[in-house]
Amino acid sequence: MTFARLVEGLMPHLIVVPILLPMVTAAVMLLLGDTRRPLKAIINVLSCVLGVGVAIALIYWVQRLGGPQAVGVYLPGNWPVPYGIVLVVDRLSAMMLLLTSVLGLGGVLYASARWHKAGVHFHPLFQLQLMGLYGAFLTADLFNLFVFFEIMLTASYGLLLHGSGWARVRSGLHYIAMNLMASSMFLIGVAMLYGVTGTLNLADMAIMVPAIPENDRGLLHAGAAILAIAFLVKAAAWPLNFWLPMAYSSAAAPVAALFAIMTKLGVYAILRVWTLLFPQDAGVSALFGGPVLVGLGLATLTFGIIGVIASQHLNRMVAFCAIVSSGTLLAALGFGQPAVTGGALYYTLGSTLAVSAFFLLTELIDRTREVEDNPIYVSEVEPDDSFAYPVDLAPVRDVNLDDDEEALFGRAIPAAMAFLGLAFVVCALTIAGLPPMAGFVGKVVMLSALLNPGGFGEQAPVSLAAWALLALLVVGGLLTTIAMSRAGVRYFWAPQGRAVPRLRIIETVPIAMLLLLIGALVWQADAVLRYANATARSLHDPREYIGSVVSTKPLPSPHTTGEGGLRR
Amino acid sequence: MEVILAIAIGILGGCGVWLVLRPRTFQVLMGLSLLSYAVNLFIFAMGSLSHDKEPIVQPGVLPNLENYTDPLPQALVLTAIVIGFATSALFLVVLLASRGLSDTDHVDGEEPDDGTGHVSIGSAAAAPPGESEEGRQA
Numbered sequence: 001m002t003f004a005r006l007v008e009g010l011m012p013h014l015i016v017v018p019i020l021l022p023m024v025t026a027a028v029m030l031l032l033g034d035t036r037r038p039l040k041a042i043i044n045v046l047s048c049v050l051g052v053g054v055a056i057a058l059i060y061w062v063q064r065l066g067g068p069q070a071v072g073v074y075l076p077g078n079w080p081v082p083y084g085i086v087l088v089v090d091r092l093s094a095m096m097l098l099l100t101s102v103l104g105l106g107g108v109l110y111a112s113a114r115w116h117k118a119g120v121h122f123h124p125l126f127q128l129q130l131m132g133l134y135g136a137f138l139t140a141d142l143f144n145l146f147v148f149f150e151i152m153l154t155a156s157y158g159l160l161l162h163g164s165g166w167a168r169v170r171s172g173l174h175y176i177a178m179n180l181m182a183s184s185m186f187l188i189g190v191a192m193l194y195g196v197t198g199t200l201n202l203a204d205m206a207i208m209v210p211a212i213p214e215n216d217r218g219l220l221h222a223g224a225a226i227l228a229i230a231f232l233v234k235a236a237a238w239p240l241n242f243w244l245p246m247a248y249s250s251a252a253a254p255v256a257a258l259f260a261i262m263t264k265l266g267v268y269a270i271l272r273v274w275t276l277l278f279p280q281d282a283g284v285s286a287l288f289g290g291p292v293l294v295g296l297g298l299a300t301l302t303f304g305i306i307g308v309i310a311s312q313h314l315n316r317m318v319a320f321c322a323i324v325s326s327g328t329l330l331a332a333l334g335f336g337q338p339a340v341t342g343g344a345l346y347y348t349l350g351s352t353l354a355v356s357a358f359f360l361l362t363e364l365i366d367r368t369r370e371v372e373d374n375p376i377y378v379s380e381v382e383p384d385d386s387f388a389y390p391v392d393l394a395p396v397r398d399v400n401l402d403d404d405e406e407a408l409f410g411r412a413i414p415a416a417m418a419f420l421g422l423a424f425v426v427c428a429l430t431i432a433g434l435p436p437m438a439g440f441v442g443k444v445v446m447l448s449a450l451l452n453p454g455g456f457g458e459q460a461p462v463s464l465a466a467w468a469l470l471a472l473l474v475v476g477g478l479l480t481t482i483a484m485s486r487a488g489v490r491y492f493w494a495p496q497g498r499a500v501p502r503l504r505i506i507e508t509v510p511i512a513m514l515l516l517l518i519g520a521l522v523w524q525a526d527a528v529l530r531y532a533n534a535t536a537r538s539l540h541d542p543r544e545y546i547g548s549v550v551s552t553k554p555l556p557s558p559h560t561t562g563e564g565g566l567r568r
Numbered sequence: 569m570e571v572i573l574a575i576a577i578g579i580l581g582g583c584g585v586w587l588v589l590r591p592r593t594f595q596v597l598m599g600l601s602l603l604s605y606a607v608n609l610f611i612f613a614m615g616s617l618s619h620d621k622e623p624i625v626q627p628g629v630l631p632n633l634e635n636y637t638d639p640l641p642q643a644l645v646l647t648a649i650v651i652g653f654a655t656s657a658l659f660l661v662v663l664l665a666s667r668g669l670s671d672t673d674h675v676d677g678e679e680p681d682d683g684t685g686h687v688s689i690g691s692a693a694a695a696p697p698g699e700s701e702e703g704r705q706a
Contacts, residue, residue: 143644143647147647147651150651150655153655154654154655154658157655161662161665166677169662169665169666169669170666170670170676172662173593173659173663173675176655176658176659176662177588177596177600177659177675180600180603180655181588181600181603183651183652183655184600184603184604184606184607187607187608187610187611187648188610190644191611191614191641191644192614194614194641194644195614
């Protein structure tokens with residue numbers, strides 16, 4: 001098969017491509033200056049499509065070609081393992097890469113309709129944020145993780161402020177302050193772990209942990225807990241999540257759609273570090289902090305559900321849906337059972353796609369209300385009127401390269417309301433976890449694993465926390481359904497005689513793409529679940545990961561051996 | 569040495585946390601800066617605090633922190649300082665934008681009217697016209 005041979009030939013260098021591609025794209029777009037937005041939009045879309053392709057190739061590699069050792073290791077500086085930075089792609093990383101790249105593609109397609117004109121440097125910032133996300137998912141070095149977190153966060157500060165306005169500046173101020181505090185926590189945690197173990201490489205650290213003297217174990221636990229605080233801020237765990245509803249609901253729609261992955265990055269970091277340092281066979285430290293994760297997850301879930309039902313505005317409601325999704329994940333992962341983790345990973349895919357699509361959809365639905373208030377808002381005569389940017393940043397109309405295409409895209413699609421309504425129903429069903437959507441499948445898998453801790457047919461005691469999670473998920477599903485129905489009635493049924501909003505095709509494509517992917521998740525539920533369960537098993541038994549990383553040798557220099565430098 | 573450094577980190581961190589919890593944006597910025605100093609010193613301290621120890625492993629001598637200085641934390645500190653600078657500068661920009669848009673330096677952009685009469689210099693009511701004009705331009 002040619003694709004297989006291509007992927008095989010490009011490995012292991014394919015691992016570093018998700019980081020280099022956005023970086024180079026961002027640099028090229030910065031060189032282009034700020035006036036050539038249509039060209040930059042095209043470059044950005046192409047780069048995102050390539051990113052999706054690379055992510056698919058990596059998934060294909062870990063799933064099919066990796067064989068039993070489904071872990072790809074790359075040494076960017078060709079230093080021996082515990083000393084240099086290591087990039088690792090395993091099933092979890094590859095899955096998160098694909099999810100991120102899909103959200104990125106959706107966001108940039110949507111933004112190229114209007115939003116990228118609302119301020120300067122949208123496209124480079126977007127690519128840099130993708131670079132930070134990809135890097136954080138790929139790195140296997142704790143300090144390198146910090147660096148990629150900061151790249152992602154710095155780009156996200158710029159993106160959050162994109163479009164300006166008082167609401168964004170205000171929530172941005174809180175968001176930045178909160179994240180700077182979290183970064184301090186991150187550094188303290190990393191320093192303590194380094195002080196105890198003497199290494200920053202996660203796999204090496206995992207080897208050191210069982211050998212730590214009893215006197216230092218308290219320090220190790222304290223360091224890990226402080227590090228977890230930094231991750232929990234990103235993951236929007238209660239009580240560290242009060243910044244989120246403001247920030248996400250005031251961000252521009254495509255930005256918020258990409259931000260949907262950021263809470264999952266926090267969850268990912270917790271899962272990665274926690275399963276590596278404190279696996280089930282780690283003796284005294286086994287599953288350290290698991291009950292705390294479950295407790296925090298349940299609290300976050302409760303907080304999110306109350307927020308969803310209490311929200312008056314649609315985008316605030318979606319922001320709380322992101323919190324609900326985070327809380328569910330934290331609580332489910334905290335149990336430390338591979339079967340539950342597998343269900344949670346499946347749930348991650350569905351809920352992230354749904355939240356992201358919902359953020360995009362929210363803006364289009366809001367437009368139905370603005371049609372009557374301000375007809376110019378969607379008029380094609382002056383599509384730029386709705387943005388209050390400084391005069392000198394306004395795009396010159398003659399320079400607008402795809403003016404013809406704009407006219408094409410600007411045509412209102414028929415049955416706009418039907419599309420909006422249908423998309424709303426799919427999002428609502430997925431987020432509320434009702435059949436037949438992906439949220440339901442994920443919840444069923446998680447709960448059936450929780451209620452049968454010893455496997456099907458085995459009598460094993462079910463913990464109180466598991467019952468609590470069951471109750472919260474069921475009640476939460478009900479309350480979310482109520483909130484969604486209320487919003488649906490208010491936005492689609494109640495209004496009388498409103499003009500139909502004009503949607504551009506380019507704005508509906510990303511939403512349709514994300515929703516079709518949710519459909520594909522249900523359609524291919526068996527294959528995805530098998531992948532998720534394999535991921536969970538290798539997470540909870542990290543010997544394969546550690547072995548692959550530690551056994552990777554740097555390439556010999558071509559001058560000393562006379563061999564080609566590219567052979568492994 | 570250890571005691572002095574520990575006390576210094578404690579004072580910096582304590583002042584930083586106190587300032588971050590204050591309601592004025594500039595105080596928050598100063599607090600974040602102090603906190604990052606404390607964190608940087610903390611990372612630095614992880615590489616042992618001894619004089620005259622080279623970061624070179626000698627043959628025959630056990631390579632632990634009693635016999636040599638670990639150079640890695642210093643490299644980490646350098647990275648952390650650079651990143652801290654950049655993000656603080658970014659925060660400063662947003663701070664100025666917020667001050668300009670809201671005419672106040674309260675972190676929420678509005679003065680609490682709790683009747684304490686706690687109106688700051690930066691608020692629209694108390695500031696002389698010239699200053700609030702300047703704020704709007706910022």
